[in-house]
Amino acid sequence: MRVPGRGLAKGLAVTLRQMSRRSVTAHYPDAMPELPPRSRGVIALIEENCTSCMLCARECPAWCIYIDSHKDVIPATTEGGKDKTRNVLDRFAIDFSICMYCSICIEACPFDALHWSPEFEYAELDIRELTHEKDRLREWMWTVPAPVALDEHAEPAKEIGVAQKATEKANEKAAEQAAEKAAEPAAEDRP
Amino acid sequence: MGEALEIALRLAVVLAAFLVAPLLVGQVEHKAMAHMQGRVGPMYAGGFHGWAQLVADGVKFVQKEDVIPAAADRMVFKIAPAVALVPYLVAMLVIPLGPGLVGQDLDIGLFFVIAVMGVGVIGSLMGGWSSANKFSLLGGIRVAAQLMAYELPFVLAAASVAMAAGTLSLTGIVEAWSPWWLLWQAVAMFVFFVSGLAEVQRPPFDMPVADAEIVFGPYTEYGGLRFALFILAEYAGIVVLSALTAVLFLGGWHGPFEDQLGWLWTLLKTMAVAFVVIWVRVAYPRLREDQLQRLAWQALVPLALLQLAVTAVGVVLIA
Numbered sequence A: 001m002r003v004p005g006r007g008l009a010k011g012l013a014v015t016l017r018q019m020s021r022r023s024v025t026a027h028y029p030d031a032m033p034e035l036p037p038r039s040r041g042v043i044a045l046i047e048e049n050c051t052s053c054m055l056c057a058r059e060c061p062a063w064c065i066y067i068d069s070h071k072d073v074i075p076a077t078t079e080g081g082k083d084k085t086r087n088v089l090d091r092f093a094i095d096f097s098i099c100m101y102c103s104i105c106i107e108a109c110p111f112d113a114l115h116w117s118p119e120f121e122y123a124e125l126d127i128r129e130l131t132h133e134k135d136r137l138r139e140w141m142w143t144v145p146a147p148v149a150l151d152e153h154a155e156p157a158k159e160i161g162v163a164q165k166a167t168e169k170a171n172e173k174a175a176e177q178a179a180e181k182a183a184e185p186a187a188e189d190r191p
Numbered sequence B: 001m002g003e004a005l006e007i008a009l010r011l012a013v014v015l016a017a018f019l020v021a022p023l024l025v026g027q028v029e030h031k032a033m034a035h036m037q038g039r040v041g042p043m044y045a046g047g048f049h050g051w052a053q054l055v056a057d058g059v060k061f062v063q064k065e066d067v068i069p070a071a072a073d074r075m076v077f078k079i080a081p082a083v084a085l086v087p088y089l090v091a092m093l094v095i096p097l098g099p100g101l102v103g104q105d106l107d108i109g110l111f112f113v114i115a116v117m118g119v120g121v122i123g124s125l126m127g128g129w130s131s132a133n134k135f136s137l138l139g140g141i142r143v144a145a146q147l148m149a150y151e152l153p154f155v156l157a158a159a160s161v162a163m164a165a166g167t168l169s170l171t172g173i174v175e176a177w178s179p180w181w182l183l184w185q186a187v188a189m190f191v192f193f194v195s196g197l198a199e200v201q202r203p204p205f206d207m208p209v210a211d212a213e214i215v216f217g218p219y220t221e222y223g224g225l226r227f228a229l230f231i232l233a234e235y236a237g238i239v240v241l242s243a244l245t246a247v248l249f250l251g252g253w254h255g256p257f258e259d260q261l262g263w264l265w266t267l268l269k270t271m272a273v274a275f276v277v278i279w280v281r282v283a284y285p286r287l288r289e290d291q292l293q294r295l296a297w298q299a300l301v302p303l304a305l306l307q308l309a310v311t312a313v314g315v316v317l318i319a
Helices: A006-020 A055-059 A104-108 A134-143 A158-187 B002-036 B053-063 B074-094 B109-130 B134-165 B170-176 B186-199 B224-249 B258-283 B289-318
Strands: A042-045 A065-074 A084-095 A114-117
Touching: A006 B002, A006 B258, A042 A134, A055 A065, A055 A104, A084 A134, A104 A114, A114 A134, B002 B053, B002 B074, B002 B224, B002 B258, B053 B224, B074 B109, B074 B224, B109 B134, B109 B170, B109 B224, B134 B170, B134 B186, B134 B224, B134 B289, B170 B224, B186 B224, B186 B258, B186 B289, B224 B258
Parallel strands: none
Antiparallel strands: A042 A114, A065 A084
């Protein structure tokens, strides 16, 4: 049998129980929120990785990435050799007032120059100041969390192998040079 | 001279209580309601858990422009908030905190309080009529309908306890009270509390100000200080209703150590009832106008009449 007023009592009980629980309010300016590690806060840029290939700017559905670059000529190291050219980034800016945080630019970048940073406190009083230039984007790179650890026994990332080889090569070269220097006095005798 | 000083002191204390108690209830409402909804409520004003939020609100209201609609009945529009507020101040004057601890002990205290509480509603009615706004008018009419419906069970429930005590003096009623009345007058207490809630237009009986339908009912055109006075009147109404419920049905200053701490008991019981008022507001949705009327005429009035009969039988049996 249903007791009349049971529903009313239930309503009171629910509110009272809720009152005894901890509130769920996020005390944001007083306490920082605990964001998921891969939060899309802001897009950071490693300038050194960028080749100004423009892929990100072209893929961007909102057209919010601005890139200016010029070609630098690197003179040939050997005589009669060909001069090399290299892209130099002059400007890399993202207009966060247009950006829709779709992550397409980050996926499009073939050189891992763009990354998500969980940093989100970059509000401005003027919408025009939301266009952030490459130095600001580079600063945010320090807040990007480390990549997810590899599985056990997994093949190490290609970059690591490349970097290791590069350092080994550099070390060998340095050692060779040192050896050459040490052998120099002896070489004087040679014709 | 000494008598004049005493009167002045009593009035000053009542005025202070009138100014502080509604704010206290308001603050409790802010915080209790917030926590019942899983929030924390005001946290910044005053530094410690937003204790000064209502003071800050008051300062804000005072700074606002005093707007009177062009088509309004200016005189009535202007005095309506005062008509809504002052009766509760007058009512507080006669509600006893302890034996002798009362602004003015009236022989017909209960009669006086109920009469004066009825006047308070006139303020909303005046505001609704004089604003020259259809929402205000609708709200005012709803206020009138609500007053008509709920004044009857309100008075009948109060009459029951007066009959049981054999006096209309509030002090006399508390003195005649004994714990088993909690059972004997339980129905009267329920009817009194519910119809009192309706009288001060608290949710779930806030049909007159139903903000989803008629903006803010009779108070739609009000702003600034006058609006603040209406809100203050609502909270003063809660205080008066809670104090009356505590005094009439919960035994006022009766409790352990009542010789020294009687006034504290009255205050505690009043605060407990005020908490229930807030609690009910959070828990229940607003009643529709027809449900509101049906509750009054088909439930509360018969219950109150039944209680009157039970009380009469009890009085005869005891005597």
